[in-house]
Amino acid sequence: MTANHFRYLVGFAAFGFVMGTVSSASACTTVLVGKNASTDGSTMIARNEDVDTSWAKHYVYHPATSGTNTQYRSTDNGFTVDLPTNAQSYTSTPDWQQKKGQDQFGEDGINSSNVAMSATESGTTNKQAQKADPFVKKGISEPSMVDVVLPYATSAKDGVKQLGHIVETKGSAENNGVIFSDKNSIWYMEIGSGHHWAAVRVPNNKYAVIPNQNVIGNVDTKKSNFMTSKNLPKFVKNHHLNGYVNSHQVNFAQAFGTNNKEDATYNRPRIWDGQRILTPSKKQSITQKHYAMFMKPDHKISVQKVQQVLGSHFNNTKYDSNGKWVGGYRPINVPTDVESHILQIRPNVPKEMAGVQWLAMASPATSVYVPFYTNVNSTPNNYQKGTDKPDSESAYWTYKMTKVLTDPYKNKLVNKDVVPVQKKTTSHLKTSLKNNDQQAKNLTGDELTNFLTQCNQQNADYAQNVFQKLNNKLIVDSTRQTKIVQDKNL
Template sequence: MACTTILVGKKASYDGSTLVARNEDSPSGEYTPKKMIAVSSKNHPTRYKSVLGHFEVELPETALSYTLTPDAVPTIGVWGACGINEKNVAMSATETITSNDRVLGADPLVEYQEAQGQPGEADYQAEKLGGISEEDMVSLVLPYIHSAREGVLRLGQLLEEYGTSEMNGIAFQDVEEIWWLETIGGHHWIAKRVPDEAYVVMPNQQGIDSFDFEDAFGQQKDHLCSKDMREFIKDNFLDLSLESEFQARLAFGSYSDADHVYNTPRAWVMGRYFNFNTFKWDGPDADFTPTSDNIPWSFVPERKITIQDIKTILSNHYQGTPYDPYGKSGDSSLRGIYRSIGVNRNNFLGLTQIRPYLPESIRSLQWMAFGSNVFNAMIPLYTQVTKIPDYLANTGARVNTDNIYWASRIVGALADAHYYATETAIERYQLAVAKQAVQLLKENEQVLLADPSQDSLALCEKANQNIVDMLKKETDQVLDKVLYLASNGMKNAFSRSDN
């Protein structure tokens, strides 16, 4: 799945929270409706069967309740995407990443193959089960983990046992730590802890650069990996580092022409946004360019990072550079040559925030926006709840404005075609939603903290509904404005009236 991820350590965030955010994007030419739901631990299944991989897994007896962001039309499985469980542990899965022929030849992906022929025939080939994929990971892991590190270890064990059918990056988060896991071929993996004072940029590439095997096979403070990773690298001559420190990106990643159009420009613009003065990003003597293969996996930002910063950068379309598809000045041949972060195929933006300064019952927020990020608005929702408001949870295949996914898609398609005419309406919509959402959160938390004996579940579910009601009102209003402005710009417009 095409995606863009940013991970922010607790000392780099504005309030000491750990922050994990990811755009889930549909493949080219597709638009996947998404919804957000709450999954109860009661009557949780004890066996999981993959739709795409056809494998089955026995599940632990005890499950946790959690939020989930699945496909609204589950024809190819759950695709749970992101969520937070009742222990305030979050997971975001997955960011599709790249690899190379040396890795994939040494440890091929475990891809499903249908049976060929009939049993008993000479050329009969039995069905070959596929490995774990993005469809499965959140469902197999999030309900059973009590820390980010535990999430890495559970998924790692499943990958070693069942394999994977694709190259993926997965984020795990609790109140103290963020871990990033990358699959390496069919059965191998590495994981690295995000430095507390740093943020990480991930644009559909194998991202981890330096990796410390002494730590991974020793204290395991900041590095974890599959049990035979050292032997796998040695036996297949994967280590290309001239330095003493192993460079994972050199061994496992890719440096293709396609990367320089689709992936590295997104890492460049994210680093440029948060560290504009630290490095030189433009011109012939730039430290990093949109096609640089050595853009770091993590940076220490020039200032602390806010929720709005993350929404802004995950909506980025290279504004302020020659590459903006909506640009009016400069060399027109450069506009739109690189893949934007805020793209037409954004399914949703999911930002999980775990706040250390609040009681566990209200510690976690899942911020959500649906449709193209350039034109949508993001709201926070409490996750220790039993239900999610219908405006987010009732999405289906039918196009309508009774849910935020389809309403956002319609707003985006209209506004994109009339970008400058609708720009002010979109900006005011986004600001109005963001401002009111923060106000509603603050009001709810003041009530709860004033009297901790109150029913936090009821208050949080009521707050969620109030926030969603506000979002629906503002979205209906901006749809009305954008439709009016787009109608005025129709090609068959004529100024003479019959009245």
């Protein structure tokens, strides 16, 4: 989430935080899970997209194109780039304000090569690095990234190379973290200044929880698990930035990022919370100044465990933002969540159905993640609707209404009404995905694509119908709870 999205934030001021020197406040939280750290050998990249308290996101499919020499031009900041003539099909979750030729804020998706991309995790660049290599006003920024990179990436590493080339030649307009994955690997990339970046391959047996802060530490340009902009160590040395080690090693976070009092309340606590959930054996303090970027989980991580992290607001701790909220630390789950995604590339099914895009509209704490195949010809109708005004049809507003109805009593109604429905719906969707996988193995070509498209619509309809009924119950329970509170006060 960038400063462009920030202009829409309504509820965010309640946090009272001011981010560093380059961006205004920023949001989102990322979770990365290496294939040997997951329960089924899948790679998983996930992120909450935080924008506004009422800002619908859509889920769309972009068909492949060929023979077209296209120049992309951003309507947001004037960024331009020449695109290849052939583009793969891909999915994305753009803003509801979709107009032809305008930036989409595509945010996340999977292409026909089963390459996944999530962009972006907004960050802050320190003053010294910003002065040494200022951001480029017409450089690439979040609104454009998915649409100019994902259709052309053939692997996770290739995605980093393509975006890195754009940053070095066209410049970047902002500090961002970007994630790419395929069935074998995950690469996490940070853009620290106008033309400099670094990327690290996530260890297969580890995970990462990343807030709005540069977290890539020691980078060795001679090792294959790192990629960087050209002459990065030389640049850091010549401009006397922190983090220089030698001619082939730098600490990227020290050179470009921040680790100040704002990070202590806004960013680092989210790392603590995610690691608390996934590696509870590791005893740490929420006030630590440094956390390891990569950690081994105590147990293999499932999709549902990632969902738990993305929905966390320091649950079952004194820091719970739905409770006493001791310390006022910024949680992972916030009122401005507009969608949450888990991009899973599975190794144990045919490649034509390996990519699954799990989407939870609005708040992941009160929504449900619906699994969507990405080898399709369209997306569910109810995920192509919704604006900034409430309606009775779109997926976004159904799940947003659940959040609104539980807010006055927060944990009470969530635990009583929402959690049981979430568990039941998730169980149904997991079974449905498994059954659909079995049926799909016997299909090919258009028949397979049509079947997977139909499965997505059925799962979308099922989950939304369940939550519409839940919302009706919440209206009754919420008003009843209001009467109980009122009677006690009389």
